[in-house]
Amino acid sequence: MFESTTTSSHFLTADSACSSSDHEQAMEYLFSRINYERIQPQGKPAKVFRLERMQKLLDMIGNPQTEIPVVHIAGTKGKGSTAVMVAEILKRAGYRTGLFTSPHISKYEERIQVDGIMLSAKSLVNLIKQMQKAAEQMEQLPESMPPTFFEMTTAIAWLYFIQKKVDVAVMEVGLGGRLDSTNICKPVLTIITNISYDHTAILGETLPEIAREKGGIIKEGIPVICGIQNEAPLSVIQQICKERSALLIQRGKDFSYTFQAPIVNEASLDRQEEFRQIDVDVSGRCWDKIPVPLAGRHQEENAAIAVAAADSLRQLGWGISKEAVQQGMQSVRLPVRIELMQTEPTIIIDAAHNDASIKQLIETLASEKKQKRHLVFATSRDKDVQSMLELLLPAFDSVILTQYLGNPRALPVEDLVSFASSIDNRHYHIAKTPFDAWQIAQQLVSKPDLLCITGSFFIAAEMRELVIQSIQEKE
Numbered sequence: 001m002f003e004s005t006t007t008s009s010h011f012l013t014a015d016s017a018c019s020s021s022d023h024e025q026a027m028e029y030l031f032s033r034i035n036y037e038r039i040q041p042q043g044k045p046a047k048v049f050r051l052e053r054m055q056k057l058l059d060m061i062g063n064p065q066t067e068i069p070v071v072h073i074a075g076t077k078g079k080g081s082t083a084v085m086v087a088e089i090l091k092r093a094g095y096r097t098g099l100f101t102s103p104h105i106s107k108y109e110e111r112i113q114v115d116g117i118m119l120s121a122k123s124l125v126n127l128i129k130q131m132q133k134a135a136e137q138m139e140q141l142p143e144s145m146p147p148t149f150f151e152m153t154t155a156i157a158w159l160y161f162i163q164k165k166v167d168v169a170v171m172e173v174g175l176g177g178r179l180d181s182t183n184i185c186k187p188v189l190t191i192i193t194n195i196s197y198d199h200t201a202i203l204g205e206t207l208p209e210i211a212r213e214k215g216g217i218i219k220e221g222i223p224v225i226c227g228i229q230n231e232a233p234l235s236v237i238q239q240i241c242k243e244r245s246a247l248l249i250q251r252g253k254d255f256s257y258t259f260q261a262p263i264v265n266e267a268s269l270d271r272q273e274e275f276r277q278i279d280v281d282v283s284g285r286c287w288d289k290i291p292v293p294l295a296g297r298h299q300e301e302n303a304a305i306a307v308a309a310a311d312s313l314r315q316l317g318w319g320i321s322k323e324a325v326q327q328g329m330q331s332v333r334l335p336v337r338i339e340l341m342q343t344e345p346t347i348i349i350d351a352a353h354n355d356a357s358i359k360q361l362i363e364t365l366a367s368e369k370k371q372k373r374h375l376v377f378a379t380s381r382d383k384d385v386q387s388m389l390e391l392l393l394p395a396f397d398s399v400i401l402t403q404y405l406g407n408p409r410a411l412p413v414e415d416l417v418s419f420a421s422s423i424d425n426r427h428y429h430i431a432k433t434p435f436d437a438w439q440i441a442q443q444l445v446s447k448p449d450l451l452c453i454t455g456s457f458f459i460a461a462e463m464r465e466l467v468i469q470s471i472q473e474k475e
Helices: 020-031 051-058 079-092 121-139 149-163 207-217 231-243 298-315 322-330 355-365 385-395 414-423 434-444 457-475
Strands: 069-074 096-101 112-113 168-172 187-190 224-226 248-250 255-260 277-282 284-290 339-342 347-351 375-379 398-401 451-452
Touching: 020 121, 020 149, 051 121, 051 149, 069 079, 069 207, 069 231, 079 168, 079 187, 079 322, 079 339, 096 149, 112 149, 121 149, 149 168, 187 207, 187 298, 207 224, 207 231, 207 347, 224 231, 231 385, 255 434, 277 298, 284 298, 284 322, 298 322, 347 457, 355 385, 355 434, 375 385, 375 434, 375 457, 385 414, 398 414, 398 457, 434 457, 451 457
Parallel strands: 069 168, 069 187, 096 168, 187 224, 224 248, 347 451, 375 398, 375 451
Antiparallel strands: 096 112, 255 277, 277 284, 339 347
16 A cells, blocks of 8 residues: 655645745755764764753753653654654644654755644744854853754754644654753653664664663653564663653553454555554553554554554543544655655655665565566665665666765765675666656656665655656646
């Protein structure tokens, strides 16, 4: 099952009356900050990421984070999908809900939403001006480092949520958890989706080390929803919860789900999400007929975690009905998560960027009966390129290797060819840019075929714009 997209970006925006020059200048200032989405941090996390710096910045703007209850979400994969699911459920339950996620796909404003609507360009410009003053004051303090791009972005989200008088904010961790700028907050519930290998140079090279970083968001006495199945990282989370007197609600022990097989042909892609459901049991409380509109069996796991979160909030006194959960889940839409852009040919875009998410992508595509399968792949310098290609190459008949343009972390296509050739010495199509890759793909792919674009959020975002433009031109 895939969620079909034509020309929609899946994001709603508020009134955005703002001069383009003001917006351009504001964004230029923001992106001039140190940005670890664009450069690889050097050194140990404690030296690179400093919560003291984030706290000083929040002090400068009046500590808005202390006024908003938070659902705080970490995990190697699935945290973005789970965050959107939880936010939709809360919105349908009648709560004014802020949502903070990263990275963005098409435009920066996607990162900060209230009830599914992005902040406007005008609001963003005003908030950046406000943050600029705070940053300048902070930089005058003795031995003070300037706030980073992500720290500024997190602070902007807090200010916007206060302006919009949200009842609750769903905050997705940017990287790790313990030292992430979102970790200065007052959660009512903490979620850790899963633990696998990613960002090992920063978070650690073993699963327990990574778990210790992500488990750093666990707060004293605050319940934790945990989807981890691997015993080694799970034991770390269990120990942290014990140390901090945090109730652990664990998948497989305290909650589980049952998949309800769709009653339509599995090969059909049209509106299949209406028939794909799970039943979730949380400590004997049944949440049945929960829709799962996002593609992939792994999204059932994310949905079960979101439902367990709703159940926990309800036990804490939040007014969340089964109807709100069902309606919220039914309305979930999320770009570049095994996103179906069109059929004939089938075009799938997915932001998979580590072994675990690549495996899930291949598993989801396995049931698609297509004449030929074509891959467009690009990734980042700091990823395990060899492992991802070893998984992907056997699953595709032709491969287009390229590199994204909008971020200096891109692995040069020449290096990518070297990796691929060491695994399988077949012919590779080489494209210097996403535009060139799309031109090659259009020549290779026929109506009965499947084209998959993956390897990074950044290649997914850049190629998605090209695909949407092409679809619009044909309409």
